[in-house]
Amino acid sequence: MAREQTDRDLDAEVRSYADLLAQENIREGMSPQEARRKAILELGGVEQVKQGVREVRAGASLDSFLQDLRYAARMLRRNPGFTAITVLTLALGIGASTAVFSLVNTILLKPLPYSDAETIVMPVRLAPLSLNLGYEELNWGLPESQLLIHQSKAFQSVGVLKNDSFNLTGAGEPALLDGIRASAGFFPTIGVAPVLGRAFTTEEDQPGHEHETILSYRLWLDRFGGNPDILGRSVELNASAYTVVGVMPPGFVFPRGEDMPAAFHFPRESQLWVPLALPATKVHREDPDELSVIARLRPGISLAQAQAEMNVFAKTQERQNPGGQGWFNSRVTPLARVVAGDTRRPLILILSAVCVVLLIACANIASLLLTRSLARRKEFSVRAALGAASRRIIRQLLTESLLLAATAGFLGILITQAGIYLVKIFGPSNIPRLAEVGLDFRVLAFAIGITLATGILFGLAPAVGASRCDLVESLKEGGLRSSGSGAGQRLRKTLLVSEVALAVVLVVAAGLLLQTFLHLLSVDPGFNPSRVLTFELSLPDSKYQDTAHIVSLYRTLLDRLQSVPGVQAVGIVKTVPMGGATDGSGIRFTEDPPRDSRQLAYSNFVVGSPGFFSAVRTPVLRGRDFLETDVLESAPVAIINSAMAGKYWPGQDPVGQHVGLGSKRYPLMTVVGVVADIKHLSFREEPGPEIYVPFTQKSYPSLLTMQVVLRTKSDPTAITASARDAIHSVDADLPLAAVTTLDALVDTSMSQPRFSVLLLGAFAALALLLASIGLYGVISYSVAQRTREIGIRIALGAQRRAVLAMVLREGVGLALFGIAIGVAVALAVTQTLAAFLYGVRPADPVTFVTVSIVLLGVALAASYIPARRATRVDPMVALRHD
Amino acid sequence: MTQDQTNLLQGTLDMMILKSLALDQMHGLGISRRIEQITKGTFQVKPGSLFPALHRMEEEGWLVSSWGESENNRRAKYYRLTKAGRRQLESETERWGRISLAIARALEAC
Numbered sequence: 001m002a003r004e005q006t007d008r009d010l011d012a013e014v015r016s017y018a019d020l021l022a023q024e025n026i027r028e029g030m031s032p033q034e035a036r037r038k039a040i041l042e043l044g045g046v047e048q049v050k051q052g053v054r055e056v057r058a059g060a061s062l063d064s065f066l067q068d069l070r071y072a073a074r075m076l077r078r079n080p081g082f083t084a085i086t087v088l089t090l091a092l093g094i095g096a097s098t099a100v101f102s103l104v105n106t107i108l109l110k111p112l113p114y115s116d117a118e119t120i121v122m123p124v125r126l127a128p129l130s131l132n133l134g135y136e137e138l139n140w141g142l143p144e145s146q147l148l149i150h151q152s153k154a155f156q157s158v159g160v161l162k163n164d165s166f167n168l169t170g171a172g173e174p175a176l177l178d179g180i181r182a183s184a185g186f187f188p189t190i191g192v193a194p195v196l197g198r199a200f201t202t203e204e205d206q207p208g209h210e211h212e213t214i215l216s217y218r219l220w221l222d223r224f225g226g227n228p229d230i231l232g233r234s235v236e237l238n239a240s241a242y243t244v245v246g247v248m249p250p251g252f253v254f255p256r257g258e259d260m261p262a263a264f265h266f267p268r269e270s271q272l273w274v275p276l277a278l279p280a281t282k283v284h285r286e287d288p289d290e291l292s293v294i295a296r297l298r299p300g301i302s303l304a305q306a307q308a309e310m311n312v313f314a315k316t317q318e319r320q321n322p323g324g325q326g327w328f329n330s331r332v333t334p335l336a337r338v339v340a341g342d343t344r345r346p347l348i349l350i351l352s353a354v355c356v357v358l359l360i361a362c363a364n365i366a367s368l369l370l371t372r373s374l375a376r377r378k379e380f381s382v383r384a385a386l387g388a389a390s391r392r393i394i395r396q397l398l399t400e401s402l403l404l405a406a407t408a409g410f411l412g413i414l415i416t417q418a419g420i421y422l423v424k425i426f427g428p429s430n431i432p433r434l435a436e437v438g439l440d441f442r443v444l445a446f447a448i449g450i451t452l453a454t455g456i457l458f459g460l461a462p463a464v465g466a467s468r469c470d471l472v473e474s475l476k477e478g479g480l481r482s483s484g485s486g487a488g489q490r491l492r493k494t495l496l497v498s499e500v501a502l503a504v505v506l507v508v509a510a511g512l513l514l515q516t517f518l519h520l521l522s523v524d525p526g527f528n529p530s531r532v533l534t535f536e537l538s539l540p541d542s543k544y545q546d547t548a549h550i551v552s553l554y555r556t557l558l559d560r561l562q563s564v565p566g567v568q569a570v571g572i573v574k575t576v577p578m579g580g581a582t583d584g585s586g587i588r589f590t591e592d593p594p595r596d597s598r599q600l601a602y603s604n605f606v607v608g609s610p611g612f613f614s615a616v617r618t619p620v621l622r623g624r625d626f627l628e629t630d631v632l633e634s635a636p637v638a639i640i641n642s643a644m645a646g647k648y649w650p651g652q653d654p655v656g657q658h659v660g661l662g663s664k665r666y667p668l669m670t671v672v673g674v675v676a677d678i679k680h681l682s683f684r685e686e687p688g689p690e691i692y693v694p695f696t697q698k699s700y701p702s703l704l705t706m707q708v709v710l711r712t713k714s715d716p717t718a719i720t721a722s723a724r725d726a727i728h729s730v731d732a733d734l735p736l737a738a739v740t741t742l743d744a745l746v747d748t749s750m751s752q753p754r755f756s757v758l759l760l761g762a763f764a765a766l767a768l769l770l771a772s773i774g775l776y777g778v779i780s781y782s783v784a785q786r787t788r789e790i791g792i793r794i795a796l797g798a799q800r801r802a803v804l805a806m807v808l809r810e811g812v813g814l815a816l817f818g819i820a821i822g823v824a825v826a827l828a829v830t831q832t833l834a835a836f837l838y839g840v841r842p843a844d845p846v847t848f849v850t851v852s853i854v855l856l857g858v859a860l861a862a863s864y865i866p867a868r869r870a871t872r873v874d875p876m877v878a879l880r881h882d
Numbered sequence: 883m884t885q886d887q888t889n890l891l892q893g894t895l896d897m898m899i900l901k902s903l904a905l906d907q908m909h910g911l912g913i914s915r916r917i918e919q920i921t922k923g924t925f926q927v928k929p930g931s932l933f934p935a936l937h938r939m940e941e942e943g944w945l946v947s948s949w950g951e952s953e954n955n956r957r958a959k960y961y962r963l964t965k966a967g968r969r970q971l972e973s974e975t976e977r978w979g980r981i982s983l984a985i986a987r988a989l990e991a992c
Contacts, residue, residue, distance in 0.1 A: 010933075013910065013959045017929055020911045020956060044930045056934040057941060064941075392943065 010053055014046050064392070068399040075400060082372065083404070086365050089770065090408035090454060093361040095415025096763070097354040098447040102420055104347050105446070106437045107340050113251075113436070115191040119156075119297040120335040123148070123310050124261070125289075128326035128602075135581060135681065137261040141289035142278060144317065144328070148293055149185060152313075154306040155295035159186030160276055161255070162291050163266050165705060167540040169733055170236040171223050176538050176735040177237075178267030179213075180255065181276040189296045190254055196220075197231045197246030200275045204245075210277035213237065214246040216253055219271045239542035242274065255292075258430045259339040262681050263581040264292050294335065307332045339432050345835065346756045349509075353763045356506050358454065360767050363495045363502075364774045366458035369401060370492055371781055373462035394463045401459025402452070409451030413439070416447065428751030461491060489782065493814060496771075496778045500818025501825060503764075503771040504855055508826040510757070510764035511847040512833060512840055516684075517757045519839030520750065526641075526678035526687070527577045528617035529742035533716035533723065534576050536737040538705045543733075550703050551632075551696055553730065558609060560726040561710060566719045569711040571612030572695060576707045577678050578745035582606050586662030587691065589648070593662055600662045603644060604680075604690040607703065613639075613675055615709040616742065623655040623673030626694040636697050638669040641677045644689030659691060669693065682749050684838040709742070716741050756836070768858060771818075775862040779811045783866045790870050791878020800871040807870045811863025812856065819852050895935050897978060898925065900944065900963065900971035909950075909958035910936065936961060944970050 018039045025035035043049060076083040111117040125138040140148075145160045152158060160183040168175045180186075187199035194214060204212050213235065215224070224230050234241045253269040260266045276291075297306055314328035321327075337344075373380075380393055420437055427434065537557075544550050554572055561570045575582045586593075586600035594600060610626040613619075621642055630637050638659055645654045660668040677687035695703055712719055724736055783790070790803055830842040840847070902908065902916040913936075914927045939945045944967030952958040963971070 009959075010937075012957070014929070014933065016952075016956060016958045017910045017933075020909070020952060020958060023954060023956065024911070042928075044928060049929050049933050052930055052934040053937045056938045061941065 006057070007050075007054075010050055011046075014043070014049050018043050018046070064395075065399070068396050069403065071396065072400040072403045076403065079372075082368065086368060086404050087408045087411065089361045090365060090405060091411035091415055092766070093354075093358040094409055094412030094447060094450055094454070095419060097351070097358050097450060098412060098416040098443060099419030099423070100347075100351050100354045100759075101446045102416065102437050102439065102443045103423070103431070104351050105440070105442050106433050107343055107347060107431070109442070110433075110436070110440075112336050112339065116296075117191075117336060118334065119299075120189065120191070120294060121155075121297060121303065121306060121332050122292070122294050122335055122338045123306075123330045123332045124338070126329045126331055128329075135261065135263045137263045139264065139289045140291045140293055142291065145183075145291045145293060146278060147313070147317075148295070149183065152295070152309065154298060154301045154309040156298040157185045157189045158293060158295045159183055159189035160278065160291050160293055161186055162276060163264075163270075164274070165267070165538045165737070166237040166272060166274070167239070167538060167733070167735060168223070168235065168237055169239065169540075174733045174735050175223075176536070176737040177219065177271045178269065178737075179237075179272040179274060180266075180270045182273050183276040183278065186273070186276075186294070189294050191296070192249065192252055192254075194246030195249045196228060197244070199246060200273075205275045205277055207277045207279050210275035211240065211242050212245045212275060213242040214248060214273045215244060216248050216269075216271045217250040218253075220247045237272075237274070238540040248273075256432075259341070259432045260292075261338070261341065265580055266292075303332055303334065341432065342752070343432060346752065349833070349836065350756065350759050350763075353506055353509065353760050356502050357763045357766050357770070358450065360499050360502050360770045360774075362454050362458045363499045364770050364777075365401075365404075365454075366461050367492045367495045367774055367777060369397075369458060369462040370495075371777065373397065397463035398456065398459045401463075402455040405451045405455030405459075408454075409447060412451070413444070413447050416443070428748070428755045430748065430751065461495075489778075489785070492778050492781070496774050496814055497818040497821065499771045499774045500815055500855065500859070501822035503767040504819055504822025504851060505826045505829055506760075506767045507764040507851045507854065508822075508830060508847055509833060510760040511851055512830060512837055512842065512844060513753075513757045513760050515840040515844065515847060516836065516838045517753050520683045520753060523679075523683050523839070524676075525577065525683055525746070526618055526676040527742070529577075529746045531712050531714070531716050532616060532742040533710040533712060533719065533739070534579070534707055534742055534745070535720075535723075535739040536705060536707050537572075537727070537734060538737065539703075539734070541704055544704065547703070548632075554609070554695060554703070554706065556730050557708075557727060558611065560730060561708065561723060562611075564710075564719060564722045564726050566713050566722075567710050568713055569611050569615040571609045571615040571709050572706045573608040573612045573709060574606050574706060575680065576709060576745065577616060577680060577742065578682075578749045579707060580680070582680055582690070588660050588662055588668075589658060591664075591668055593664060601648070601689075604688060605661070606690060606692050607695050607706075608639075608692045609695050612709060615711045616678075617711070618678055619676050621674045621676060622653065623671070625673060626692075630694045631696050634697075636667045636669040637672045637694065639673040639675055639692040640671055641687065641690040641692075642674055643677050643687045644691065645674050647689050683746075684753075707738075768855070771855075772858045772862040775811055775815065775859055776865065778814070779807065779863045780866040780869070782810060783807055783870045786870075787873055787878045790873045791875040794873060795875035795879065803871045803873075804867045807867035808860065808863050811859055811867070815856055815859030819855050822855075823848055823852060895927065895931065896939060897971070897974045898927070899932075899935060899939065900967060900974065903945070903961060903963045903967070904971060907950075907960045907962040909952060909960050911958075913961065939967070942970075943967075 018036075021039035021042060022032075022035040025038050026032060030038065040046075112120070114120060125140050125144075127136050127138045140160075148155070149158045149160065162181045164179055164181050166177045166179045168177050182200070184200050184202045184205035187193065193199065195217070197214070199214070200212060203209060215230070220226060220230060230244050230247065233244050235244060236242075253271070255264075255266045255270060257266040257268045295306075297303070310330045310332055314330065317328040318325050383393060417439065420439075423431075424434060424437070539550060539553070544553065558570055558572065561567060582604040583606070584602060585605045587603045588594070588600065608626065610628060610630075613625055620639075622645075623639070626637070626639065640654060640659070648654070648659075649657060654671045654674055657671045658668045659671060660666055675692070678690070679685050679687055695706070708723075710716065710719065710723060720736075720739055727734055727736065793803060794800070826848070827843055834842050898917045898921075899913055902913050902920065908916065910929065910932060914929070914932055917925050917927050936945065936947075940947055940961075944964055945961045946964055947959050947961050949957060950960045
């Protein structure tokens, strides 16, 4: 635009020249035509003239830019110490923030790798608020899923899915595969087609016709050698024949358990898909709800419209299911948002923290540059006196700071790559889509953006300061030891105070998170994870159909495992602690459930065995553990946790009381014991009521998949082989899946808070270091400036101690000012941290006081070195100083 | 148009332009005519070298330009010296004085 304007202007100028020339010729008596011709001739061609000017203009600006650049490079080379510190500080800042941004970019900004991924949503069923489960996502039941598939208008397609495991036999070692039962709408909804073969047809999604399977790419390679002849071949899953109809593209493992709410129990990675084949007939409401729904919005339908339809759906369902009030609410969430899940807020927290560090780094560098520009005042004054326009000087200074920033930005991108590599290796494994994280154009744009922004930010203050300086004054003063640079020092002090304030905010936040983490470490989770081996057994339903058969198998297994050398205690349980959410159920306390099922209480429901509590060292607080004598024929028993005892029998002994599942189909049980509360998903959860029943007395829910826990005398992993042998001595086709230790599960559950606290702690330490460097710089400069004054004071008899105190007072005063502002800001900011905290209040006085004292200490230390230097001022030297 | 053109020394054109603008603002043709006049026709500045020089000097911050009306009501772009331009003229004049003195002495010495 500007260029075109210049060009038009130039054109007009040259034409007006020709015009004036022609006029001149006319006055000399030529005819108008002749005058015009002569004028054009003398001009030598309008275009040639314009081209000449253009070359000069382009040459001049390029030339002066190159000149600025050369000069800047020379200035930076001449101060290698300054340059190294600045570039390194900034490179760290840019590198760290870009690395964090690359996570934010992938997890929160980049669309999922599915076609039109932004229209894929998950209508997530929400638990009634009163339940207090520690999570809010519930699975849908069969009737609701069928209604959503057939009646929804907002959704173009609906896919219903449910996790299942499949025992693959007849193709090498038996293996337990994690799989998904998916309705015919699943593949159209997710929008990914098989690379080989086809997706399920609607006919295959009918009970009795569902013996087809689609394999994941990895499974196809690992188990079937990547042979394309696999299509149409039959494989044996759970001892039945399934025909392979397709193979999914590499990397497609949807749903990945870590990307989905824990309450959905999805496997880590799906290895195969099988038609869901929902029965069309009416089913019992009491059947467990275990379906998840994904849907694709119809074109032109917004999220809000879909949500409105789901709200109407909830109202209709409530009307048709008396007593179901509050059980049909849902939230339509974009799939990308579901996948980002709990990482969203910690990521934003970490990104803000790293930006604060970057700001502090900028303030520091601005302060350094300001000092340098004050020292270079004479140089600028001379240049100005020689005719340099003030914008040339500003441009020169900006070129210098941008050169610094660009160098740092380049290094920063290398640091980013190292950072991404480190996060991939050492970061928590449950960061969603971690494999996709990398440098893409958006991350690079961010890096370049903040490089330019920081360069201008820290370059502008000194540049404007320098251009405003009064020529005559600064020429007379001669630079550094002038009193006239008070404005500069004021700016430096303002920068410093903000640095200290920002550091306070960051250190307080890190302190609160650290306390949270320590609280989490010391919290009693209700079990002892050390030396416990755990794995999953999944019995093929074709082989084990009869409950009595299953029970006797587990009994034999428990006996065999108990006699494995090194095993102290063994038990089986539906869900191990930190292994995921438990099942839940409506419960009743009397033989007849309340007619209005709204009054039905709700509780977690866990199937266990004798030995489970002693294997995980959960104390039995009252009554007894399960016994071998609790069998189908004896009176049904239950053990409850202390949260349940406190909620339903406050002040009473719950042992001997009765409790049962919400339907009369299940018998009422006698409470025989109370155990400590076990935490299931994270150490910060508040355990809700929980009922344990012995596997020998229950057939609900299915016993086909159970977790085994083994407490060992020494290293738990050392007995994996003998445990496997013991199991294979009973059934050689039973695979052990998800072999791990309780310690490892606890570690995984802690990885996210640990990651946050480590990063935030590192950033806070960096902020503290930068702020103390800044303080050191300002105080040193102030001492250098006041050398003469200090010399006079000493000459007049001031004690060295008084001089020391005077300098320290300056540093401490500035720090106190910054701390006061920082504390005020932190009080407001930490309120938003409440969701991250556990066992500590956002306005925790201990943290605030400790942080203030630490910062004050750092300020004292940083001012001490220049203060000592001040006491050593030799009055004679100081007074002779110019 | 005179055929024997004295080649302008590098930098001399700048000095001429600065000098011709020392008293008042002027448009391109005015500057050209003024230089012809003060050098008694020794230097004739053609637009092909005048305009690039003017724009370069404006870029340097020695001149500023603005559109105005010529003597006979024609639109023309006028150039004016800035403070920096005036200082440049002084230092150029002084430098030129030194050089011409030095050359004169050198030639006398022979």
